Structure formats: C-alpha cells, structure tokens
Amino acid sequence: MWIFRVVIMLVAGIPIFSFLGAVLLYTVRPVGALLFDWSAITFDHYLSVATDEYTLGLAVNTFLYVAASLTVGSILTVTFTWLVQRSDLPYRHLIPSIMIIPLAIPGAFIAFGWVLLASPRTGLLNLWLRGLLGMSGTGPLDIYTYWGMVLLTSLNLVPSMFFMLNSQLRNMDSALEEAGSVCGAPVHSVARYITLPMMTPALAASGIYFLIQLIETFEIPLVLGLNANFRVFSTHIFFLARPDLDEPQYGVAAVFATFLTIGGLGLTYFYMRLTRASYKYITIRGQRSAPHPVRLGRWKVAAVGFVCLYLAVKVVLPFIALLWMSLFEIWRPPSLEALGQVSLKNYAYVLQDPRWGRAFANTVILVVTASTGNVLLAGLIAWAAVRDPSARARWLLDWLAFLPRSLPNIVMALAVLVLLLRTPLYGTIWVIVIAHIFNYLAYTSRVFISSVIQIHPELEEAARLSGVRRAGVLRWIVLPLLRPAILNAWLWVAAHSIRDFTYPLMLGTMQNMVIANLLWQTWIIVQMERAAAITVMLMGMLFLFVIPHYYFMRRHRV
Amino acid sequence: MIRVEQLHKTFQLDKGGVRAVQGVGFTVNEGEFFTLLGPSGSGKSTILRCLAGLEHPDQGEIIIGSQHVFSSRTKHTVPPEERPIGMVFQSYAIWPHMNVFENVAFPLKRGTKHGQKRLSEGQIAEAVAEALKKVNLAGMEYRPATQLSGGQQQRVALARALAHRPAVLLLDEPLSNLDAKLREEMREELRELTKSLNITSVYVTHDQVEALALSDRIAVLMEGALVAEGLPFELYLHPRDKRVADFLGAANVLEGKILKVEPNGEGVMQTGVGTLHFSSDSPAAAWSAQGKVAALVRPEAIICAAEKPGSAENIFLGTIQRVTFQGSVFNILLRINDATLRVFCDVYNSTLLPSAGQKVYVCIPREHVNVVGAS
Ligand SMILES: Nc1ncnc2c1ncn2[C@@H]1O[C@H](COP(=O)(O)OP(=O)(O)OP(=O)(O)O)[C@@H](O)[C@H]1O
Ligand SMILES: [Mg+2]
Numbered sequence: 001m002w003i004f005r006v007v008i009m010l011v012a013g014i015p016i017f018s019f020l021g022a023v024l025l026y027t028v029r030p031v032g033a034l035l036f037d038w039s040a041i042t043f044d045h046y047l048s049v050a051t052d053e054y055t056l057g058l059a060v061n062t063f064l065y066v067a068a069s070l071t072v073g074s075i076l077t078v079t080f081t082w083l084v085q086r087s088d089l090p091y092r093h094l095i096p097s098i099m100i101i102p103l104a105i106p107g108a109f110i111a112f113g114w115v116l117l118a119s120p121r122t123g124l125l126n127l128w129l130r131g132l133l134g135m136s137g138t139g140p141l142d143i144y145t146y147w148g149m150v151l152l153t154s155l156n157l158v159p160s161m162f163f164m165l166n167s168q169l170r171n172m173d174s175a176l177e178e179a180g181s182v183c184g185a186p187v188h189s190v191a192r193y194i195t196l197p198m199m200t201p202a203l204a205a206s207g208i209y210f211l212i213q214l215i216e217t218f219e220i221p222l223v224l225g226l227n228a229n230f231r232v233f234s235t236h237i238f239f240l241a242r243p244d245l246d247e248p249q250y251g252v253a254a255v256f257a258t259f260l261t262i263g264g265l266g267l268t269y270f271y272m273r274l275t276r277a278s279y280k281y282i283t284i285r286g287q288r289s290a291p292h293p294v295r296l297g298r299w300k301v302a303a304v305g306f307v308c309l310y311l312a313v314k315v316v317l318p319f320i321a322l323l324w325m326s327l328f329e330i331w332r333p334p335s336l337e338a339l340g341q342v343s344l345k346n347y348a349y350v351l352q353d354p355r356w357g358r359a360f361a362n363t364v365i366l367v368v369t370a371s372t373g374n375v376l377l378a379g380l381i382a383w384a385a386v387r388d389p390s391a392r393a394r395w396l397l398d399w400l401a402f403l404p405r406s407l408p409n410i411v412m413a414l415a416v417l418v419l420l421l422r423t424p425l426y427g428t429i430w431v432i433v434i435a436h437i438f439n440y441l442a443y444t445s446r447v448f449i450s451s452v453i454q455i456h457p458e459l460e461e462a463a464r465l466s467g468v469r470r471a472g473v474l475r476w477i478v479l480p481l482l483r484p485a486i487l488n489a490w491l492w493v494a495a496h497s498i499r500d501f502t503y504p505l506m507l508g509t510m511q512n513m514v515i516a517n518l519l520w521q522t523w524i525i526v527q528m529e530r531a532a533a534i535t536v537m538l539m540g541m542l543f544l545f546v547i548p549h550y551y552f553m554r555r556h557r558v
Numbered sequence: 559m560i561r562v563e564q565l566h567k568t569f570q571l572d573k574g575g576v577r578a579v580q581g582v583g584f585t586v587n588e589g590e591f592f593t594l595l596g597p598s599g600s601g602k603s604t605i606l607r608c609l610a611g612l613e614h615p616d617q618g619e620i621i622i623g624s625q626h627v628f629s630s631r632t633k634h635t636v637p638p639e640e641r642p643i644g645m646v647f648q649s650y651a652i653w654p655h656m657n658v659f660e661n662v663a664f665p666l667k668r669g670t671k672h673g674q675k676r677l678s679e680g681q682i683a684e685a686v687a688e689a690l691k692k693v694n695l696a697g698m699e700y701r702p703a704t705q706l707s708g709g710q711q712q713r714v715a716l717a718r719a720l721a722h723r724p725a726v727l728l729l730d731e732p733l734s735n736l737d738a739k740l741r742e743e744m745r746e747e748l749r750e751l752t753k754s755l756n757i758t759s760v761y762v763t764h765d766q767v768e769a770l771a772l773s774d775r776i777a778v779l780m781e782g783a784l785v786a787e788g789l790p791f792e793l794y795l796h797p798r799d800k801r802v803a804d805f806l807g808a809a810n811v812l813e814g815k816i817l818k819v820e821p822n823g824e825g826v827m828q829t830g831v832g833t834l835h836f837s838s839d840s841p842a843a844a845w846s847a848q849g850k851v852a853a854l855v856r857p858e859a860i861i862c863a864a865e866k867p868g869s870a871e872n873i874f875l876g877t878i879q880r881v882t883f884q885g886s887v888f889n890i891l892l893r894i895n896d897a898t899l900r901v902f903c904d905v906y907n908s909t910l911l912p913s914a915g916q917k918v919y920v921c922i923p924r925e926h927v928n929v930v931g932a933s
Contacts, residue, residue, distance in 0.1 A: 391572065458651035461612050462715075464638040465645045467669025467722065476668055480655045 004470075005393055008384045012377065012400045015438055019407070019415035023261065026254035026418050031247075045251035062232040065221070066214045068150040070207065073157030078203075079306065080158065081165045088293040089303050096166060097550075102314045103159035104546040105539070106499035108516075110152050111223035112523065112535055113318020116325055118143040124321055127333055144227040153220050155314045157210060164206045205274040208267050215260065216408035218502045223523075233260055234410040234502075241414055242506060250418050257411040268406035319539075325532035346533040350522075358511075359518040362429045363498060363541075366514055370436035371493040375486055378441055382448030383478060387457070398449070405442035412439055413506035429512045435503045440496060444489040451485035452478075484552075491549035498542055515541075560586040560609070560726060560758060565618035567604055578604040579615070580782040586775075589756040591749070595769040596779030597805065602762040603648075605779075606730050609760060610645050611638035623725050639669065644719030645728040648735070650711040652703045658714055659699035662686045665722045672722040689717040692751060709740050716748075720755070727752065727759045733768065745771055766806045770794060778802050795856075796928055803854045803928070810860075810899055812853040816929075827929065829853055830897030835871050836927035851929050858902040859926035862890065863919050864910050872922040874899075881912045888912050892920065 030042045049055050083089045084096065117125045120138040129140055142148065221235045231239070233256055240253035296303055324334055329345045332338040350356055378401065385397035404412065416435045420426050425434075455478065463473045479486075501516045508517040515538050523531040567579040578601040586592040594602045607613035609620060611627065614635065620628040622643065627636040653661055666672055666682045677685070690696050693713040706714065712732060719727060732748075733741045749772050752759045763769050769776050770790045778786040778793070786793055786802040797803035800811060814829035824837045834853055867873060876894035883889075887902040890912050901920060903910060910918065 456649050456651060458647040458649045459653060461610075461638070462645070462647060462651035462653075462718070463664070463668075464612070465610060465641075465643060466665035466718070467639045467671035468664075469637075469639055472668055476664070477653060481653075483655075 005384055005388055005397075008380055009393075009397065009400065012381055012397075012441070015434070016400065016403055018419055019412060019438075020261065022419035023254045023257050023411065023415045026250050027258055029251060031249070031251060042251075045255045049252060049255045058231060058233060058236055061230060062215070064146070065149060065153070065230075065232050066211065068146075069153040069157060069214055069217075070211060071154075072150060073154035073161060073210070074203075074207065076154060076158050076310070077161040077165060080162050080310075083303055083307070084166060086294050087296050087303065089296060089300065089307075095307065096163070097554075098311070099159045099162055100546065100550045102155075102311070103163070104495060104499075104542055105315060106501070106542070107152070107156050107217065107219035108223060108499075108501055108519070109322070109535055109539060110156060110314060110318045111220045112531065113321050114143045114148070114152055115223065116321040116528070116532070117141075117317055118148070120144070122331075124324075124334060125317075144224055146228065146230055149220055149224045149228065149230065152224070153214065153217055155310070156217075156220065157214070158310070158314070160213075161206060161210055164209070165203070201274055205271055208271040208274065212264055212267050212271075212405065212408065215263070216410055216502070218410060218505075222501070222505075234408065237410050237414055238502075238506060241417060250414075253414055254418065257414045260408050260411050261406070264406040264408055264411070268402065272402075322532045322535050325529055326536050328529065331529065346529045347537070350530050350533050350537070353518075355513065355518055355521075359513050359515045362512055363514040365429050366432055366436065367494045367497050367545075370433045370440075370497045371490045373433065373437040374440050374444055374493045375490050377437060378444035378489060379448050379482060379486065381441070381445050382452050383474070385445070385449055386452040387460075398445075401445035402442045404438050404440075409439060409500075409502040410506070413503050416503070417506055426507075427509045427511050429514075431507045432503050432512065432514065435507065436493070436497050436500070439503070440493045444493060447485050447489045447492075448482065451482055455481050487552055488549070491545050491552065495542060495545040495549060498545065499538070559588050559621075559623060560592075560760065561619070561621040562605070562609070563619040565605065565608060565620070566616045567601075567608060567613065568616055578782055579608070582618075582779070582782070582784050584777050584784065584787065586758055586760060589758055591752055591759045591761065591772060591774045593761045593763060593769045593773035593776045594779055595763060595766060595776050595805070598764055600764075600779045601782040602764070602779055603730055606645075606728050606760060606762050609726075610643055610728055611636060611641050639671070642671065642725040643728055644722065644724035644726070646712075646715045646719050646730065646732045648731045650708075650715040650732075650735075652706070652711050652714055652718075654704050656703055657699070658690070658695065658701050658703060658706070659686055661703055661714055662689055662717045662721050665718065669722060671724065685721060686717075689721045692720065692755075693717045694747070708736055709744065712736065712744060716751075720757075725758060727757050729759065729761045731763055732761075734763070734765070741768075748772065770806070778805060780805075795926075797854060798928075798930060800852060800854065800930060803930075808857050808900060808902075810853075810855045810857060812855065812897060812899075813850065814853065816851055824924075825929075827851065827853060831874050831876075831894040831899060834922065834927060835924045836929055837924050838929050851931060854928040854930060855899075855922055855926060857889075857900040858887070858904075859923065860899070860901045861921040861923070862901050862903045862908065862910055862912070863921070866919050867921050869921065872924060872927075874920050874922075875917060876920060878912050878914050878916045878918060880914060892918070894920070 027045055028041045028043065030040050030044070080095070080099075084092045089095075115123070117123050118141040120126065120142045123141060123143070126139060126141050130136065133140070143152075216234055217232075218234045218238070221230070221232045222238065225231055225235055237253045237256050237260075240249045240256070242248065325331065326346050327342045327344070328338070329343055332341065381397055381401050385394050385401070388394045388397065407415075412435060416431055420431050420434075425431050459481070460473050460477055463477045464470075468476065499516075501520065504514045504516040505520060508514070513521075515534065519531055519534045519538065522534060562585075563583045565579050565582045567577075569576040569578055580601075582601075582605060584592075594605060596602050604613060608615045608618075608628070609622070615628060615630065617630045618628065619626070619631065622641060625636065625642065626632075626634065627641050628634070653664070656664070663682050663686050666677050666685055686699070687696065690698065693716050695710065695713050695717060698710070701710075703711070703714070712735075715732070729748075733744055736744060745768060761769075761772060773790055776788065776790055776793055777784050780801060786797070786799055793802065794806050797806060797809070800809075803809040804811075812829040812831060812834065814827050814834070817826045817828055817833065819825035819838075822837075824835070827834050827836065836853065861867065874894045876892035876899065878890055879893050879898070880891040881888055883905075885905075887904055888908075888910075890901045890903055892899045892901055899920065903912065912918065
C-alpha cells in the first residue's frame, strides 16, 4: 500500500510543484537566462513591477472587473435558483436542463457573437437600432467597454453558479422555511430572514470558488479588452509571455503569476474552511418534504421575461449572429433578400486550409489523451485518498488534487510554458495535454472521491478473501463500480478541453495548434466570416460531448 | 484448527489510540463452531479481521491449519488472498455489478484459493450450482445482485464464501440485518450447513441467544479481552463472572457475606433477601476467605407460588411490585426485605396469576445459586 501511496503522490506532486517552482525561479532570473542557470539572481522583475504605475492600474482594473461580474452574476443566479426551487414559475423543472446549453457555451463564443451584434460601427443590433431611431454614425451600443465585459462575464458565470446553488438549495429542508410562513411571516421576510441566512455559508463558499474562476477568465477580456483598452491580470500575463512582436518578458509575467498564486492559495484556504463549516447549515434528509411553491401572481410575466431575456442574450442572439456571419462570403445585413445568397463557402475555405487539418487532428489527440490521462490520475488519487489507512496521507492527497484549483489557469499555463520551453516537449501537443491533465484534476478527483466513498470497503475486502490481489481488486471490483463516474469525468474533461483557449494560446505554436488557436489567428486578422464558421464548427464538436454527458448524468443522477 | 496467541491491536487516532484487542488468545478445533460474543465495540470484528488478514495486529501469533499466517516474532504475515479462509461480511458485500452466478463464481474464476490451476467454464458452473444448492438458492443464478432480498443476499454471500471450499469460515454478525423471523430460520440453516460440511467456523455476534443456539463453544469478549470461555450451557448455567452472567441473559445479583462453608462446597450466605443456602462446586475455602461475594440467580430458576412450598430451604415471602406478561412467561419484579428480585414465572406450569401488590412465596433451589466474588 505505501509504495502505491508514494507513487501516486510523486506522480501528482512532482509536476504540480515543478510548475510552482518554475514560476518562482523565473521571477529571479535575468532576462534571457535559463531556468537552472544559477550564475545570476536578480530582483529587477519585482522592482520593475513595483515601480511601474501600470501595475496599480492593472490591479484596480482586475478588481473592478471581477467584483462587478461577481455581483451581477450572483444576483442573476440567485434569482434563477429561487425561481426554480421556490416559485410556481411555469415549466421551472425544465430550467436545469435548459441551463446545460449556456453552460456548454465557451466565453469566446459569446464574446465573438456580441462583437458581431454590438460593435459600435457594424454591430447588427446597432444597425437595427440606428435604423429604428433614425440615428447615424456609430452606436448606440458599444460592447468594447468595461460594462460590456462585465455583462458578458456575468452572463457566462450564471450556469455553473446555478448548478452549484441549485443542488445546495434543493438539499435544504424547506420545512424550515414553512415554519417561518406558518408563524405569519410574509414571503419576502421568509426569503430575507430564513432562506438567505441558511444559504449564507454555501453562498460565501461558492462566491470564493467563482472568484478564482473570474480571476482566471481569459477569453472575454482578451476578445473585448483589446479594443476597450482594458487589461486584467490574465490578459496582461498573456501579452507579456506571448507578445506579437517584442521579446517575451517571462520574468515580469512570473512576478504577476506569483501574486495571483498567493491570492489563489489564500482564497482556496478560505474556501476549504467555509465548505467544512457549511455542513452544519445544510440539512440533508432522505425524505424531503416537497417545497410549497411561492405564488408569483402578476410577477409571473416578468419572471418568464427574465428567463427568456437571459437565454436570448446568452445563447440565441450570439448564435444567430455567428451563424449569419458564417453563411455569407461577403457580409450582408440581415434581411430576407439576403437569404438568397447564403453559401457554405466560408466553411469550405476553412476546411481546405491546411492548418485546419493539423488543428483538427491535434484537437482530437488533445481531447482524447487529456481526458483519459486526467481520469486515470484522478481515479487513482481518489481511491488512495479514500482508502489510505493514514489520515494524514488521505489529507495530503486530497490537498494535492485540489491544488491546481488554487492556481488560476493563466498561472498554470505560464508555469508549463517556462518549465517546458527548452525541452523537446515544447511545440508538441503533449505540453497542452499535460497542462490539461493537471488543470482539471481538482474537479474530477472530487467526482471520484464521492464515488469511491460510496463503495463499501467490504466489497473490496470480500474480493481479496476470494483470493484476488490488490491489482485484481482494482480491475474487477473498483473499476466496474466506478464506470459511471469515469464516463462522467471523461466527458466533462473532454468538453472543457475542447473549448479552452488559455492553454492553447499560451503554449501553441504552428506545430501543436488546436482549433482554438486557428480560431484566434483567424479572428485577429479580421477574417470575421471564417472565424464565425470555425466557431460554429467548434460548437458542433463541443455538443458531441455535452449532449451524451447530459443524458448520462440524468440517467445516473451523478 | 485455529490458534491465536497474545493478540494485540491498537488503532491510532488523531487523539491517542483505541486499544481494541488486548492480549487475546484462543483455540478452535477442527470442525468446531466457535463464537466470539461481546457487546458493541468489544473488539470482536477486529479479531476476526486479524484472522482474515484484513487488519494487521500489533503483536501476536495466528495459526490456521498448518499455516502460520501471522507472527509478530518472525515478522511474517500472509495476505488475505492466500489464507485458507472464506468470509461472510455484515454488509454481505455482494458486488452490485454482477449477478448471483458471477458473484459466486468470482473466487473460482479470478481467485487462486481453490488451487493454482484454472478451472474450466464447466467446472465453475458445476461448483457454483453446488454452492447455490447448499444455501437453497438453486435456480437463481441469473438474478441481478441488486434485486435480491436481505435473506437472499445473505445466502449468496455464504455461497460465495464457501465456493472455493475453504478450511475455515469467518462470519461477522451475518444475521444482524435480517428480521427476527428470518434470523431464526437462517440460524438453524447455518448450523446445519456448517455441521454437514464439517467446516471450522468462527462466528461473531453481540446477540447471546444466537450465540447459545449456534455454537459448540463460546468466548465472551469485553473491552478487548476474553473474560470467559466454555460450552454454551456451562456459561449460561454456571457463569463465573457477574458481567458474563449479565451479558448472557437476565441475572439477579444478590450481594452479601459468606456465613459458613462446608468442605464439600455447601454453605450459607447472608444477602439482602435473607440467608441463602448454596452448594458450590468450586473450591469452597476460597469463598470463606473473601469478605464480600455475590450470588447470581437466573430469574427462570426461581420457583414462584401462592402457597408456602413444602421444602424448608431458601423460601422467601415477597410482594409483587410489577408484572409484565411476555407470552411464555410472566416477568415479575418482587420486593423481598431490602432487595428486589426478578422472577420469570412459566405461564403454563404455574397456578399463579400474579398481580401487583400480591404476596407470593419464592423458592431458590440451592443448586441454582452461583457464588462469585463481588468485585
Ligand atoms: N479502523 C478503525 N479505526 C479506529 N478505531 C477502530 C477501527 N476499527 C475499530 N475501531 C475501534 O476498535 C474498537 C473495537 O471495534 P470492533 O469493530 O472490533 O468492535 P465490535 O466488537 O465488532 O463491535 P460491533 O458489535 O459494534 O461491531 C471500537 O472501539 C472501535 O471504535
Ligand atoms: Mg463488529
């Protein structure tokens, strides 16, 4: 057992700590020095970051962006969750299923879509509004602004936050709230004085969780921030490490990454403390009384409008804009006459591009190997983390698996970049594969831990007493019993791997490009029509994973 | 044959350790049905798991058959998959992703305990059918494991444990998840089966009725140590320890002082109910030396009558304080002088219809008085 434990810890621990170490080392390396060049140590990078006025502006920008997105996103999500769990909104039980669609849609998709809808000069909505209001020139909408970024980011936050809160509220015993109603408290008082305080630990925990996620948000600040002249930490690190023309400034990027790491570790610490304490609030019972829904009355129309508006802004409008864009060789404003000129030429052009073949093949390799590798590693970590006889070893494994979650993606990407830059791995798809395997470890190891906990240890002991060795027990008993969790985790990693931009953009070269790289390259040279076609195809591929995942989760109630 | 010597096991926890087993030793003979009986947390499962190899003892020797499976002296331990053992778990541990046939066939297909050579499909099918017939589950081969009742799961677990024909069968409270009726039925089947196979069995339970009914021999375990060992009726009728008497069924404990002991073991003692004659088969001299002793009397050993019985010895007059009708007996709580006495009065063999407040005579036959040290 202890050999297995040590091997697992090393396999998971060495890369994670090498990543961290590489970032730290680069903060004290002079420009151009190698990672293990000990001849010179410099604090110039820290100094330049500390003395540069730009740093303060960057910190303020990031704070404003994250705080506003989190606030708007939380308000929207709490409204959704309450409507689904506690109101008599018609068809409310369908909302969790519908939410799968916006959940699956990557940030880049709505960013591109909304650029097409609301860029000041040629945005479709602007054209339409200007016609309607008899205006000329530009506007009235402008997506290239701070508020544009906040709006799209918070819309993007809603689905994942919804699923977290929804399961927490569902597990809360509504009898406690009914007790409040029975005392004569009106609906809003019950919500204010009972539901909300009971949800507070869960809300705070998910707030911290999503704070980390917001700090690492990359695609929306990248697509919109360039024109809005609004940089946040994640995009700044990207432009430092992968500039178009200048030399990369790994040292300065590493200093910023170090700050983000410290912040991430601090937030994770609070998150773990809060989730431990929140068990005392969330009452989980086998037999729950069905919550008595609150009558919406004349607010029903407003509630339905709210749901429809969300879906329109998040899914329908960007999709229509992208689809329309992709179907015309030369862009035309939407009209019925224009439909006559619909063609698939953009798609044909993309498919004939030799880069597409390479990007597609690399994407397939990435998705298949990263998901498989991640699931294998996470499964073994989880099994060891549950079954290890030593409580300290269990805690260490659990913590190791959660560590990548405290590192914002951009930090992990920079770490992989500087660590593997001078190795033969750099420029191959395997750097991205390795990065993805570790990046999604926190989520998948949790999926496996909760599944392994449900396997009674006596099921494994009975197999050993049947004359089967440990390896056999894993093969014949544990593996088959974990099959639902394995499929769940595999599809989840695949769906995330295919839509991720951070790692491919940080680590990509002409050789190891994936579809995300091709899309970005096409987009920045303003070949909007082709970029739209690539986006539509990427969405198609994504739903190949998302739809089976959804049905699978429904069937197994994972 | 199983021999356990000086077994010690301490579980290390964050705050100190739990000394689950402290120097336990016993021997189980070939074909014997041996029971470890004790209250919850007394370390029964831990001992069984040490025998199975699932737990690593801190100290001790374990010999199963001719194999020395664990020795702290030579630092030698045989892993569970190589011990000649079949085990039935409290949770049954039926693998939910296999049907009945696959569960029972698993040790033959994937394990090595039946011998090194691989069995053919036909041999396996034959062995599984035979094992299922033994536990009265013939014809249920293709039921999914998740669709079995508790009793059926129990039988599958038993068939699986026996499939590779182990020399020793370990059972950890296998009947505790069944309802009362089924438990009684399974108890008899289990006894018959183990006896017909002549398999050496170690059975763990906290239920004294189960232990008395099933076992050839019982060891009583308290707080990680063996406190008594013997044949079921011996332990029940002549407990040598207050805690054992209490655990094996209801017992009246009458504390008092020895007044006189004859060399043949007959004697008189002073208790709360009055002077009590006893005849002890243990060295009587020892009792007179001790100041305080206790008399243990089983409630069903006491005779209860409305009129004064003929014999002159150990007759007391008491007042009924409470009566509970329990079907086969009246459970009567009596007050005699300063002491209370519990009496089980047979419903059919008694002319008495007891009620609270009534005065009745009781007779305590001297051969049913057990004298033990009152510590
Ligand atoms: N894995 C473990 N870690 C820590 N303590 C344990 C462990 N297993 C058992 N113990 C402790 O050892 C003692 C004996 O436990 P054991 O399971 O052997 O009791 P038992 O007699 O089988 O009780 P029960 O009838 O409730 O099953 C208990 O105090 C228990 O809390
Ligand atoms: Mg037990």
